[in-house]
Amino acid sequence: MDATATGPASAGPAAPEANRISHPLRPGRWLAAGVTALVLAWLAWTIAINPNLHWDIVVKYQFDRVILEGLWVTVQLTVASMAIGVVLGVVVALMQVSDSRVLRAGAMAYVWFFRGTPLLVQLIFWFNIALIFPEVGLGVPFGGPKLMTWETNTLVTGFVAALLGLSINEGAYMSEIVRAGLRAVDPGQQEAAAALGMSRMKIMRRVVLPQAMRIIVPPTGNQFISMLKTTSLVSVIAGADLLTVAQRLYLTNFEVIALLIVASLWYLVLTTVASIGQYYLERRFSRGFGATAPGTLRGRITRNLRFTGSAG
Amino acid sequence: MTPPMVQCRSLRKSFGRLEVLRGIDLTIERGRVVCVVGPSGSGKSTLLRCLNHLEEPQAGRVYVDGELIGYEERGGRLRPLPDARLRRQRESIGMVFQRFHLFPHRTALENVMEGLVAVKGVPAAAARRRAADLLERVGLADRAHHYPAQLSGGQQQRVAIARSLAMSPKLMLFDEPTSALDPELVGEVLEVMKDLAASGMTMIVVTHEMGFAREVGDHLVFMDEGLIVEQGPPREVLAAPRHDRTRAFLSKVL
Numbered sequence: 001m002d003a004t005a006t007g008p009a010s011a012g013p014a015a016p017e018a019n020r021i022s023h024p025l026r027p028g029r030w031l032a033a034g035v036t037a038l039v040l041a042w043l044a045w046t047i048a049i050n051p052n053l054h055w056d057i058v059v060k061y062q063f064d065r066v067i068l069e070g071l072w073v074t075v076q077l078t079v080a081s082m083a084i085g086v087v088l089g090v091v092v093a094l095m096q097v098s099d100s101r102v103l104r105a106g107a108m109a110y111v112w113f114f115r116g117t118p119l120l121v122q123l124i125f126w127f128n129i130a131l132i133f134p135e136v137g138l139g140v141p142f143g144g145p146k147l148m149t150w151e152t153n154t155l156v157t158g159f160v161a162a163l164l165g166l167s168i169n170e171g172a173y174m175s176e177i178v179r180a181g182l183r184a185v186d187p188g189q190q191e192a193a194a195a196l197g198m199s200r201m202k203i204m205r206r207v208v209l210p211q212a213m214r215i216i217v218p219p220t221g222n223q224f225i226s227m228l229k230t231t232s233l234v235s236v237i238a239g240a241d242l243l244t245v246a247q248r249l250y251l252t253n254f255e256v257i258a259l260l261i262v263a264s265l266w267y268l269v270l271t272t273v274a275s276i277g278q279y280y281l282e283r284r285f286s287r288g289f290g291a292t293a294p295g296t297l298r299g300r301i302t303r304n305l306r307f308t309g310s311a312g
Numbered sequence: 313m314t315p316p317m318v319q320c321r322s323l324r325k326s327f328g329r330l331e332v333l334r335g336i337d338l339t340i341e342r343g344r345v346v347c348v349v350g351p352s353g354s355g356k357s358t359l360l361r362c363l364n365h366l367e368e369p370q371a372g373r374v375y376v377d378g379e380l381i382g383y384e385e386r387g388g389r390l391r392p393l394p395d396a397r398l399r400r401q402r403e404s405i406g407m408v409f410q411r412f413h414l415f416p417h418r419t420a421l422e423n424v425m426e427g428l429v430a431v432k433g434v435p436a437a438a439a440r441r442r443a444a445d446l447l448e449r450v451g452l453a454d455r456a457h458h459y460p461a462q463l464s465g466g467q468q469q470r471v472a473i474a475r476s477l478a479m480s481p482k483l484m485l486f487d488e489p490t491s492a493l494d495p496e497l498v499g500e501v502l503e504v505m506k507d508l509a510a511s512g513m514t515m516i517v518v519t520h521e522m523g524f525a526r527e528v529g530d531h532l533v534f535m536d537e538g539l540i541v542e543q544g545p546p547r548e549v550l551a552a553p554r555h556d557r558t559r560a561f562l563s564k565v566l
Contacts, residue, residue, distance in 0.1 A: 191366055191413065192407075192409060192472075193415075195364055195405070195476075196403070196431055196475070196476075197399045197402040197403035197479065198431055199395065199399060200395070206430055207415055210417050211415075211416065214417075287417055288418065288419075288459035289417075289461060
């Protein structure tokens with residue numbers, strides 16, 4: 001084939017119309033969009049008119065004082081156990097990449113145990129910890145003298161048991177996320193920093209961790225959102241969280257579905273707010289990595305909501 | 313009498329069973345520009361990395377400015393230096409890497425400031441002024457607020473040189489500084505290095521740029537299989553190599 005004779009250049013400036021790109025109609029895509037819209041509309045309609053859903057009760061309880069108190073406990077539990085979980089995760093991840101075999105083994109055992117048993121079981125264990133250790137003391141270990149002791153049952157309330165269970169479990173997952181982030185940083189970065197005369201601590205804090213954050217933040221955001229919902233597990237140990245109080249209410253007024261909807265709506269609000277926060281965090285930590293930085297928040301939302309035939 | 317800037321005495325290094333350095337003896341006087349050449353795997357980079365103790369040699373000694381690097385002599389034995397003292401030693405030895413290793417989350421200016429702020433404890437404002445001066449010196453004053461990903465390879469390497477110079481080193485190590493660059497960007501980096509040489513800096517340059525070695529180098533070291541095979545004034549070694557292995561290598565690269 002003679003490329004110079006048949007190539008696009010020969011058609012060149014004489015016929016500009018021939019260079020215009022026209023997209024073909026895509027009837028299949030229009031049809032799929034139509035069906036999806038119909039299904040969504042039908043779903044909304046059946047939910048709106050269904051008499052079993054008791055929307056008036058939902059409205060009545062959405063901002064009920066008891067519900068709001070449960071909501072506050074859920075937020076506190078999430079934030080506190082995530083914070084402790086992240087700290088634990090960083091410490092355990094640093095142990096995992098340490099040169100000491102003992103530290104590595106300790107970290108491995110921790111992750112192995114807390115990732116390997118169900119969180120629900122761990123929560124019930126913490127709640128009943130007094131059955132194993134009736135009192136907690138401060139003193140010399142291995143049976144030495146004690147300075148102070150407390151009764152476990154007064155120390156480990158439902159909230160404390162929930163906090164212990166959630167955060168220690170979270171630490172195991174976070175350590176894996178942090179470790180992946182640390183390993184993603186080019187080892188040359190540590191060498192360059194060491195050649196400048198930086199200490200190991202400073203290299204970690206100023207060079208490695210900030211770069212690892214780019215890898216760590218997105219899955220941590222997911223963990224946070226997941227934690228918002230996981231806190232509902234503490235309803236089995238009377239954690240006084242959002243789900244616990246909703247259950248308490250429907251056990252007296254039998255409005256099971258309405259109160260579950262109230263709780264669900266609040267969970268949706270919380271996760272939505274958290275998603276927005278996650279977006280800004282991601283943008284903050286992708287500085288210097290221009291190509292991978294997400295666009296503006298509004299752009300991202302409209303991209304998903306835009307309804308045009310040629311969107312793709 | 314002032315000691316030479318660098319002295320290696322029967323330096324040995326192996327990775328597992330692979331002997332990479334098999335007894336290196338080398339003396340470098342102040343203000344010299346020494347180019348180290350040789351086939352890949354000859355131990356050039358490892359030698360360079362032993363000089364600032366990024367690699368720990370198995371035997372032998374390195375002295376920089378008369379100071380034993382990485383170890384101290386106590387009770388007739390060599391013991392590893394405490395971390396803080398090793399860091400002091402590294403502060404005064406600049407190193408430039410083949411792949412730049414700029415900090416990607418910091419701008420060009422912040423990269424140059426980093427050592428001043430984090431290691432020397434210079435206040436931010438003063439560090440910023442000094443960093444801006446250094447960027448100007450390597451011709452990148454207008455790129456101060458760019459991130460490394462927004463700079464060309466040649467520009468990144470010049471920032472990396474400025475970052476090392478910020479520590480006011482007495483010795484600069486260059487580990488194949490132009491090997492990762494597109495051919496048209498090599499010149500700008502060599503130009504900066506030439507200026508640096510002219511300012512009297514002691515430099516050790518592992519390189520494949522024979523033109524630079526001939527033009528700027530005071531001394532040429534040819535290494536093969538972990539040993540220094542031949543050394544001398546670059547023009548002499550390049551024009552009339554005495555050793556077969558040098559001749560074979562040069563016939564391939566010239």
